[in-house]
Structure formats: C-alpha cells, structure tokens
Amino acid sequence: MKVIYFDIDTLRPDHLSCCGYGRPTPHIDALAADGVRFSRAYASNTPCMPARAALFTGCFGVVNGVETHGTAALSVATPPETALPRVLSWEGVHTAAVSSFGRHPAPWFYNGFSHVIDPSYRCRAENFQRFPGAAVNEAAMDFLDGFCGEDLFLHLHYWDPHGPLSPPPEWIDRGYEPDTSAVTDEQLTRLAASPLYRGGRHTGVRSRRELAELLRLYDAEIRYTDHLVGQMCAYLKKRGWYDDCAVILSADHGEQYGEGQMILEHGTVHDSCIHIPMLLKLPGGAHRGEVCAHPVYGLDIAPAAARFFGVAAPEMWHGTALQDTLDGTAAPREYLVCEHGLYTCQRAVLQDGWKMVHTFSPGLWDFAEYALYHTEEDPRETADVKARYPEVLARMQALEAEWLERTLHGAPDPLARLGAENAQHGLRVAREVTRRLRADKEQ
Known part of the structure; x- marks a missing residue:
C-alpha cells in the first residue's frame, strides 16, 4: 500500500477551480474527480507549526502543546511513540518526507520518518521556505526511482503559495482581473491607510488594483503548484502505482488578502485562514467524484493514513479517519473548534x-x-x-x-x-x- 500526501502550504480552497474558482487548476481538479472532496475541512490549529503538530501528533494543540510558533513550539507534549510517522514505521511502513519543515525550527517533525529529504539544501536555497516546488518533485522522483518496498507513506511539502510571492513569470496570467469583492470598499479604505503590521502601508496595498495584483501572484503560485501535482500524479501512473494507491491533498492553512484586517498573512481564525482543501483519492477509484459536506479536521489525516495500512490509531488521537466520515461509520461531528x-x-x-x-x-x-x-x-x-x-x-x-x-x-x-x-x-x-x-x- 502506498499513501501519498500532498501538503500545499497556505492554500485556500476557494482559489481552486474544483471549489468554484474562476481560474483553472486542472491537475488538482483531476485528483478531485478521481476521489472525494471534503467541502468543510478546517485546520484545528493554525498557522504552520500548530497545524502540522496537530496532524503529526494526531492531537489538538491544547494537548500537544504547540499553539504558536517560536521557542514555545520547539517540542511537543505528547508521547513520541504516538506520532504518526513513528506509529507507521514501527509497523513496517516506510515513511518518507520531502520537506524542509523541520528547519522552521520544528525538531519534532522528524520523529519517526525513516527518510527525510530537504530540497532546500539540494537547490542551495538561502531560506528554508524560499525555493521552487520543482525541487520537491525532483527529490521525490529520485527517491521513488530507487524505492522497491511495498508499504510507503510519502509526505510532499510545497511552500510555493506561502508569501512572499514570487511565482515563475510564465505562470503569471495578465489576462484576467482577480476578484477582490471579498473586501468591501470600507474595509479596503481602512486597510490602505492602516499602519499596522500587514496593513496597507506595510504591504504596499493602497488600492483595489494593488490588492488584485497580489491575488494575481497568489493564483500564479497556485497554478504552478497545480502543475507540480500533475507531474507527480503522472509519475505515479507511469510507475503503475496511481490506481491502487491513496492520495491525500490538503494544506496547513489559508491566507488573508484583506479579510481579518490583514493582507498577505495568516493571523486570525477567519475562514480565509482556517478553511483548508481536503481531497482523498481512494484505491481502486472508490467514491470517485463525490463531495462530502460533513465537517472534518486536518488532523483527521493521521487516522486516515493509519487505516490504509491496517494500523490501529493510538487512543489519544483526536481525529476521525476520513474513511469513517465518508462511509458513515462515524457520526458526523456536531461542531468544530x-x-x-x-x-x-x-x-x-x-x-x-x-x-x-x-x-x-x-x-x-x-x-x-x-x-x-x-x-x-x-x-x-x-x-x-x-x-x-x-x-x-x-x-x-x-x-x-x-x-x-x-x-x-x-x-x-x-x-x-x-x-x-x-x-x-x-x-x-x-x-x-x-x-x-x-x-x-x-x-
């Protein structure tokens, strides 16, 4: 069994065409058509470090101890043997990550992975967040070319939609006008004049045109990442793995472009920040093309991944396997926190x-x-x-x-x-x- 997890940093679902957006993301759309789209997926904890701590520990931040960034997030309070990669590794699953996230710094991220490849070093990036996603695909394919095992959990982490925005120029589309209507004229006037961090003066947004230009760059980053997802799916098909593997695509959080008094930042619990995409392609094409409206968390990925390998989830995990939500085995959550x-x-x-x-x-x-x-x-x-x-x-x-x-x-x-x-x-x-x-x- 192989489980491939596309972890796309700072990806808003409302900027994907499979979720109704006007700009095409054909490869992510194709993945959604091959599987299930969970329309009400939310990050239990944000931003980056709390979100991934929740996912890899299987627990809410109030329990795993990671509620923020910085020195307060250098360790987790949950037992190391209950981390998802270690749970899988101890059951004989090869666990691999192509990610620079441990350099956030988040040393707990490495717990249990049998292989960690940091693509930021491979392309000599000056900053662990600032390198093109093509380096992720190159490293992943190099690893997979030599992989001869059966059971694999592979985490692929793309930073590209995370600010500052610098998409490859060929992916910037000047032929359309991004929709900025989520921000009212009154809000935009206040933002443009605001001297606060991530206000208009800080981000250089003084008009709706400049806000639209930021969104144009954000959409270009997403289109570029969509292309990378397509490359990896094509590789899986070439190896003959795609049909029988599970593929998960999600994000740690979204991004605010005027919502919540911030621009180009993830700083509140507005939906633009906590609402995340969640796609699940099941082996054999089960539930192909469905949309599930039951509420789910990002941390539900941990029990879902364990389920694919027949591994029991630790009792302390807070998530519900996405398969159980989809099949009705688990009652839908009454509310989310x-x-x-x-x-x-x-x-x-x-x-x-x-x-x-x-x-x-x-x-x-x-x-x-x-x-x-x-x-x-x-x-x-x-x-x-x-x-x-x-x-x-x-x-x-x-x-x-x-x-x-x-x-x-x-x-x-x-x-x-x-x-x-x-x-x-x-x-x-x-x-x-x-x-x-x-x-x-x-x-």
Whole structure:
C-alpha cells in the first residue's frame, strides 16, 4: 500500500477551480474527480507549526502543546511513540518526507520518518521556505526511482503559495482581473491607510488594483503548484502505482488578502485562514467524484493514513479517519473548534452556519473578546451579530466549555494562558514594524 500526501502550504480552497474558482487548476481538479472532496475541512490549529503538530501528533494543540510558533513550539507534549510517522514505521511502513519543515525550527517533525529529504539544501536555497516546488518533485522522483518496498507513506511539502510571492513569470496570467469583492470598499479604505503590521502601508496595498495584483501572484503560485501535482500524479501512473494507491491533498492553512484586517498573512481564525482543501483519492477509484459536506479536521489525516495500512490509531488521537466520515461509520461531528496563535490568540467554534470567535489576545488589531457570525448569510464574516442573537452566543460558549472539558478533563486552558500573557509568536515583530511605520508618518 502506498499513501501519498500532498501538503500545499497556505492554500485556500476557494482559489481552486474544483471549489468554484474562476481560474483553472486542472491537475488538482483531476485528483478531485478521481476521489472525494471534503467541502468543510478546517485546520484545528493554525498557522504552520500548530497545524502540522496537530496532524503529526494526531492531537489538538491544547494537548500537544504547540499553539504558536517560536521557542514555545520547539517540542511537543505528547508521547513520541504516538506520532504518526513513528506509529507507521514501527509497523513496517516506510515513511518518507520531502520537506524542509523541520528547519522552521520544528525538531519534532522528524520523529519517526525513516527518510527525510530537504530540497532546500539540494537547490542551495538561502531560506528554508524560499525555493521552487520543482525541487520537491525532483527529490521525490529520485527517491521513488530507487524505492522497491511495498508499504510507503510519502509526505510532499510545497511552500510555493506561502508569501512572499514570487511565482515563475510564465505562470503569471495578465489576462484576467482577480476578484477582490471579498473586501468591501470600507474595509479596503481602512486597510490602505492602516499602519499596522500587514496593513496597507506595510504591504504596499493602497488600492483595489494593488490588492488584485497580489491575488494575481497568489493564483500564479497556485497554478504552478497545480502543475507540480500533475507531474507527480503522472509519475505515479507511469510507475503503475496511481490506481491502487491513496492520495491525500490538503494544506496547513489559508491566507488573508484583506479579510481579518490583514493582507498577505495568516493571523486570525477567519475562514480565509482556517478553511483548508481536503481531497482523498481512494484505491481502486472508490467514491470517485463525490463531495462530502460533513465537517472534518486536518488532523483527521493521521487516522486516515493509519487505516490504509491496517494500523490501529493510538487512543489519544483526536481525529476521525476520513474513511469513517465518508462511509458513515462515524457520526458526523456536531461542531468544530479551531485555534490560532500567531499575532493574535483566538479560538473559533463552528456549528450549523454559525461561528463564534473567542479572542484571548487581539494583538494590535481591533477584535472584541467575543464575536458571532452567521456564516450562511455572511460568509465573509463582516457583521458581528452577537447583540442580535445572544442565545446563539451563549450556546456556542457552552460548546466551547464542553469541548475544553472533554479535551482537557479540567486542566487549565493553554490558549487562555497564551493570550493572557500576550505570548503568541510574532506580536513583538508586529509591534516593531507598526512603530516604525507610525514614526515614518510623523516625520
């Protein structure tokens, strides 16, 4: 059995044509047509380090201890023997990663992988995040050319859609105008004038045209990565593996392009940040072309991967195998809880078209302690309606308390502590950049 996991950094599902976007991503679309698209997939924890810690430990950040970046994320609190790569390796599965993510630095990322290939070294990149995804494919194919085993879990990590954006020029399409309507004129005016970190002054966005140009570059990065996915799928077909293997495609988080008071950043629990793509191609073409609307987490990938190899998931894992959600073996989740710990410190509860945001630390930004969005009517999360629906807010607060009790069993809430101390990573940098921007204006 072979499981191939395409991990595309900073990929918003609403920029894929299989999810309704107007620009083509034909190879990802083809993968979706060969499998299942989960339309309501969310990262339990964001951004990069909390998301991958949740996936590879199988546990929420409040349990694995990674709620933010920096020194607070250098180790995980969960037992090392329960990490997905080690669980698989101990059962005889070859586990390989083509990724530079361990240099984030995230030393726990290496736990259990029998092979780790860092493509950033192979192409002499000056920064572990700044190298073309073609280097990932080259390294992966070199490895697979020499692979003679049966069972393989292969993690392929592409950084390309992550900012700063520098797509290969041939993938930039000047012939279309990106849709910027998710940001209202009022929001854009405030953003353009904002001296805050990742505001208009910091990112150089002073107009809708400049916001559109950023989105044009983002779409080019996605089209380039789509091309790379197509290359790898073609390779799997050439080797005769594609039909009988499982393929998963997802992301750690999305990106904000004006939503949530930020541009070219992932800094809140707005859907533009926490809503992720999730595609699953099953062996033999089962469930081909289906769309599953049941809510799932990124950390559901861990039990799904274990299931393909007939390996039992550790009891402490919080995920549900995607296969069980798809087949109805597991009851659909009644609600989701998503957490964020970069620049701001927030927790979201999502249920039945409603979303409550609990802000423990707004950082530099203007976020109330609680906000309530009716996402069915307001998918862009522009109107806080908690004053109109106090009973819904109370229900969502009760769900948050229920989740904490079930997950922590009475232990203190680590996210609340992080927010109370304003200890989320990036806030110091955000303050310094904002201070400089304000000082420049005053001169």
